[in-house]
Amino acid sequence: MIGEAFAVAAALLYAFGSVAVTQDARENGGRGTAVVLSILLTTAISGLLWLFIGLPLPTPSEGLWAGIAYFCVAGLLATVIGRVFFFRAIELTGAVESSLFRRLIPIFAVVMAVIFLGERVTLSTAVAIVLVFAGVGIVILSVPENPQAAKVNTAERKDRMTGRLLGVGSAASYGGAYVTRKFGMVWLPDPLAGTFIGAIAGLVVFCALAPLNEHFRAQIRAVLRRPTRWQVLAAGAISFGQIAQFTALKFTSVTAVAIIASIEMFFAAWLAGFVLRSEPRPGPRLLAASVLALIGVTILALDRGGA
Template sequence: MTGEGFALLAALAYGLAGVTIVRGKATAQGDNGVFLSVAVTAAVSGALWLGWGQVAAASLATPGAVLPIAIFIAAGLFSMVLGRRTMYRATEQIGPVATSLLRRLTPVFALPLGVIFLAEVPGAKTLLGAVLVIAAVLIYIGRPSEPRGGAAGGWWLGVGSAAFYAMSYALRSGGLDRLPDAALGTLIGAGAGMIWMLSAALARGRVRALLVDRGPWHWLTAFALSAGQIFQFFALKSASVVVVATLGSLEVFFTALLGVALLGRPAAGLWRLILPAGVAVVGTALMVW
């Protein structure tokens, strides 16, 4: 399969995850499978590293590996703990489509972080793309295709999730410069996330909340999120970042279509989504061109 095909599959997988988070919430008794999703990500990334890893295990015991491992741990806490948890809560409150569109803000937040941590100064085209993505979000907020339900906090959680993921991407990029293995970096980050979540749950006496949600929708969400990461991994091996990021923006449309099929959302909302989602696609393409 081509890189473009893998990029489309990644967007479809992430779109599916957004919808299944909502389905899983109906039967959730704990964290709605957040911890399960992190555990599955750790298992899948570990398998990728063992099968196709570029960094040997022996290299991790060298002094030069200490800093990148620490960076991957920090990246994992931002993505697996803060980013994923807020993404789940935002999806539950404002729906998968709105949360998917808010995730388009991740590269926008990554711009200033890239300047601070990586000394990457964006050009005029990149800045224009960021403005278009912000405009797309504002357009959608002004004419949402699904009810807000008074959950204003969900919008802030979605924005926060994008910011947390942007921070994790900036950190992970710095770690990959020193230890170039994306699967290993994801494994370390997911492992750190699991340890943090377990420790916090033990301190509060709420370990059961991490383990109780193991229904079909929770498992499907976990594997969909992991599949999205795998497909992106392979897409970037044979397609440009521009193509992968642009096709990834189609996640918003996939989420809306799957919402109609699995959640019974009205199809009329799809028409109101076309303008903001289209603007977001163009803005994303400009940012990574």
């Protein structure tokens, strides 16, 4: 159950990060410029933890280099593509709506895990999937039509659609990152090393693309300015969330981690509604959906704990 506990912690941290990004966008007009800050924090935090409590690197071999290569690919998928799309989607659509599109992550991840890793979906896992996604479905189907939608201008509708597409793209990238991280763990079973290597790969890509793309240049320039408190909180939460999720993959399957990641949307809704009060408070339907998801995650954790 260690892996499942880390997966739940990761979901909570990612949820707080998404709500913090929304707060920054509303208060300071943020436009995804905390991405590089979050990568820098991930690099620093995982690097220091690896230095003091991580495992030493094994003797150089083809397996070691294979593990490093997989972690670099995972870093590109999650730290660069997934995270850039994630930050911008939140700013364009809000924490709750963007989290709905991120529910595609488990679908991508489970399908890829079955195809590439040969993972099996047991009866208990299937029940957990049904319960969690039933909760997600309740939330999606209960979202009311916005009476002001007709008044939204063309530019705002375009931004919202762009945010939705970015949310789907982020989900696909994160789903692929689950599988590549798991492959990397086969050769280098240290989540701290994997997180550090992936973050370094992300920084290299950002620096390499900065001269060619204004968006990436803006990301680099943003690091030189004093970050807002919400940017720091978002970057820190997402950095620790990535480390926790990487650790979860060491102890349990991609399928389990991906399913548990789905409860991020419930954490985000409760944090935004009751703690930060940045969005409307969740109603009874979300409460019922949260209970279903909690039961599903509990079944999954007990099943994995007894395996």
